[in-house]
Amino acid sequence: MANREPMDNKFGRKALQVKEAQMKIMAYAARLESETVPLEAAPGRYLADNVAAPHPFPAFNRSGMDGYAVVSADTANCREGGTVWLNVVDNIPCGSVPSGEIISGTAARIMTGAQVPEGADAVVMLEATETRELNGVPQVGIRKPILSGRNVTPRGLEISEGDLVLAAGRKIAAGDIAVLATFGISDVPVIRRPKVGVFATGSELLDVKEPLQPGKIRNSNSPMLEALVREAGGEPVMLGAIADDLDLARSKVQMALETYDLVITTGGVSVGDYDIMGDLVREEAGDMLFNKVAMRPGSVTTAAVRGGKVLLALSGNPGASYIGFQLFARPAIASMQGATEPFLPEWTVILGADYSKVNNYTRFVRARLELPDGNVYAYPAALDASSVMVTIKDSDCLIIVPPEERGLTAGTKVQVIKLP
Amino acid sequence: MANREPMDNKFGRKALQVKEAQMKIMAYAARLESETVPLEAAPGRYLADNVAAPHPFPAFNRSGMDGYAVVSADTANCREGGTVWLNVVDNIPCGSVPSGEIISGTAARIMTGAQVPEGADAVVMLEATETRELNGVPQVGIRKPILSGRNVTPRGLEISEGDLVLAAGRKIAAGDIAVLATFGISDVPVIRRPKVGVFATGSELLDVKEPLQPGKIRNSNSPMLEALVREAGGEPVMLGAIADDLDLARSKVQMALETYDLVITTGGVSVGDYDIMGDLVREEAGDMLFNKVAMRPGSVTTAAVRGGKVLLALSGNPGASYIGFQLFARPAIASMQGATEPFLPEWTVILGADYSKVNNYTRFVRARLELPDGNVYAYPAALDASSVMVTIKDSDCLIIVPPEERGLTAGTKVQVIKLP
Known part of the structure; x- marks a missing residue:
């Protein structure tokens, strides 16, 4: 990605590049404590300690x-x-x-x-x-x-005594379970799941159970984030909605930051007058990590830190909050679990169709991978605006469109972030 | 795959091709009943009914x-x-x-x-x-x-009223949760998880918690299968080990088939004198689906049906039982959940390194995918014998090596089954 730092002069926000913003958050995403879980509860958890073979395998000819x-x-x-x-x-x-x-x-x-x-x-x-x-x-x-x-x-064909068989930071899957069982590790040292508090903001939000009302929408971000936090290995704690009252919001968020390992909010980060999260972060200038990122969607993504805990304020737009989660929250949640590779994998693939929407920020375009005949293509979703919700479910990668490209033609090599 | 049907004359086993064997099992893997779960419990479940939009989205300009x-x-x-x-x-x-x-x-x-x-x-x-x-x-x-x-x-840009937004048989992920929430579907119709009984056989097996003893191994297959069943969306029920007593084995397996939707065993399917599952299936000839598959590893994979329920007897070798699970059990468990695509995806990729081990059965070779520069390569694991356990954890696909190939050279296009 190009190393530009656009300024939004009128509203005094300095846009960070995505990687800079990620690093600011990762500085507060240190590995949490370890705990022991029974073998059957270990899949999906991150291994806390290296596992060396206590005996060869096979143990006999x-x-x-x-x-x-x-x-x-x-x-x-x-x-x-x-x-x-x-x-x-x-x-x-x-x-x-x-x-x-x-x-x-x-x-x-x-x-x-x-x-x-x-x-x-x-x-x-x-x-x-x-x-x-x-x-x-x-x-x-x-x-x-x-x-x-x-x-x-022969004895030891697969593994010699003392071999490092599973490295700390590895996400445990079925094949690892077989290894742990073979070596008699019935209690598995893993890192505890980060507790992630999730707030929504916005007086337009109805609960999922409420009937639709004119001008309002049901809150889809909170349930989506709950699923995303869980998928990332975190333990979501749903904290409801924050009303448009700055004092109340401040105390709720502060309590959450004292209680949970990470706090995520959606909405309330634009430049308008009801942007509660923006106000909240602005008044705590010393703790602000960033309040603008040189990316689309989600340029208003904001992060602050208090007592060593990160408050990540994502855009209220579903597409932007989804992408913001994958870029900023997911790596932090993985890192807190000691993951060796907390970031989603980046691949070079072939663009399957022309993509013309560009601007001076890096754009993350929802897309679908196809793998015909030894090649990998990424096809951009027809609808990828920040506000669009419906294409999230059909995307398995994000195409990274660098700033100031004059559009990309089909056949071009592009970088994608592989979604989980 | 070639359409050969080798006979094992001495032991009277007729080898089925993998696809034939899969279809025999799938005939007994009909969709189970639906149930309703709260939205937060829906990720990972399969949707039971089509979801049509009750209103446009957005619902207003x-x-x-x-x-x-x-x-x-x-x-x-x-x-x-x-x-x-x-x-x-x-x-x-x-x-x-x-x-x-x-x-x-x-x-x-x-x-x-x-x-x-x-x-x-x-x-x-x-x-x-x-x-x-x-x-x-x-x-x-x-x-x-x-x-x-x-x-x-504009109103309805993403979705018009009455649009089919989520199709039955879809596995629910975070993006689907956003759609369900948006349309007020707080109780989600899903197919119930199949209950899968898991037995081990083999007097050589120690429990994971037991100290190692000469000539014995710890049971790694059962915990691995427990993880695999759960990963496939099933509910594993661990039924312990079956001793080498045919009467006892018969009654245990019959009770399990009456109670669970699918029963999986590992071990006891070879041609030797202690092959309890082989004996058990042979005596119920009318119900046998197959007792040999033209594949390596796992040619001894055996399946029988009783009261409409499948008994899948996998090889006791870790590599073979893993591959047997992915080929036969996983699609059945997905199909019982109404999955639109119960089989793992098959891709054409480029072989990254020579592979020389061939025979007259189709071989499923554990391998690792790499995606450099728009291409997809599969690299065979160094150790892929049936008995090998350690390379399961490092594999993300299985290369399908057709029978009677004279070895495959790097650069050849091959089919792989993408592992979950």
Whole structure:
């Protein structure tokens, strides 16, 4: 992104670039305390500590087949076409320990997953064997030579003792659960979920349950933010609406900042006379991080800090508040959980259709990815104005349109932010 | 995929192609009943009914700016450089109703998001205006002409009344929550979560909390499946381990099939003598859907049906049980929830590195996607044997290697299944 700093002279707001604004917030998004959760509650949480393997995995030479554990050299004679007969001296089901060593001329019946006995270096699959009894001794007949190591997974193949298997800051998914279970980690150290207070502002807002009234809209931002906070791993605390009373708003927000790890508001950040959040932040000049960002939508996005906690005041426009959340709140919530990669991934992709709407701020355009034939295309949504709500649900990325471009033509390489 | 049907003559198993096997299971994965959940519990659930817009959105002509609602024709005179002065006859905060019509020569102070009065067809932004009082009448001065429609979002721009806004079978995410909230849908019709019973089999299995013992392994499949079922939207019910007793296993599995919507087991499906699930399914031949699939890993994957419920017996190998879950259980769990697209997406991508391991079954290779510069590459995991657990966590797709390929060279186009 270009490094311009436009000034809005009349209203005294200095616009920060998005990355600067992000860094100002991230400075107050330090990792929270760790806590322990049972394994089944760990998916979606961020690992607090590195996990090193307490033992190799597999912990023993493991049979990959149902069959017979043998000394592979014994089977070399099969080369001439003859069947080699070995005395079956052991039977090793899964979970059992071999009763002894396998020496030349003997074999052990063994199950998939069972421990291969000392001395044996290969397992012949059951389907390739025949059995007989000779003088009361059970024997297995093998018709083809087998290579050393065949159908045996050696101890430590996947993981050696002491290996770092899961790094702190990793988001735990099903595959990590398998690793944690394998190493007996039934109580998992994770970072606690940040508590995120969510306010709405605006006297035009009806509750979702209320019938529609002229001139009013139902509050869609708060439920959307509740879902977004949860998706980001935070614990949303819905604090209702703030009325247009500066004193009341101030005390509510201050209490929230004392109680929660992050406070998000929507609305009340424009330059008009009912812009309660703007007033609130302006009067606390010392604590203000920014009150304008060189971006569309959401240039009015405002952030302040008090007692080390961030107040993030997003635009009341649904599109702008969604994008503001993804750019500023999501990385902060991830960072508080110790995420190694708190920011959403950025990809270079091919623009699928012309995009003509430009201005001197960086624009984040809702878009849909398509992946035909080894390529990645991003198609801008037909409606992407700040106020537009309906295209949020159909977007899986945001195209970053740099400032002062003269429009972008289809086929151009563009940067996108991949949405969760 | 090629349409071969290899026979395993010795053990009488007929291998189905993956798609055939999937369809056999999907025949028993009909949509379950719907239920109603509060809006905040709806993310991640599948919508049961179509949602049509009960009113247009926006429901009124909406101001996109703080400023003055005007009759745009009045501003045409600014073209000559003069300021046009209009009498300010109304003040419309958000959520209020205009007190009357705007006629030529008048304007209304209006907030972002407020209802534009009848007669007005544009909003001049506050920053581009000046004010004065003339004979006790407040006036606004406008210096530049404005086009009709400027800064006004017309009623119904995003959604017309009666539009289908959310289709049944859609997985609800944050953007959908905004739509539901906007239309006052505080109780959301969704399909109930399928209850999925999960058993492990194998006398080698230790509980996650148990200390390691020689020849044994901790049960990593059950916790992994618990996470996978939940990720797929199902409700896992952990039923512990089945011992190697056919009668006991039969009664446990039958009770589970009567109680839950789907039952998944891991282990006990090979051709050896302790393969309890194999025995159990073989004795119920009439109900068997398949007991071999032309795939690696997991060719022993077995499915039976009883009372309309599917018993899916996955391989005990971690890699195979993970892939078996994604291919067979996940689509069934999604389908029971009425998902429009129950299968994981398939993409054509570029193979990032040579892959040489082939056989006459279709192979599903754990891999990692990279998206440099508009292209998509898939890199096979170094370890992808059926028994390998450690690479599950690092994979975000499965490369589909068709049967009888002579290995694949880097740069080849391949199909991948995108993992969640």
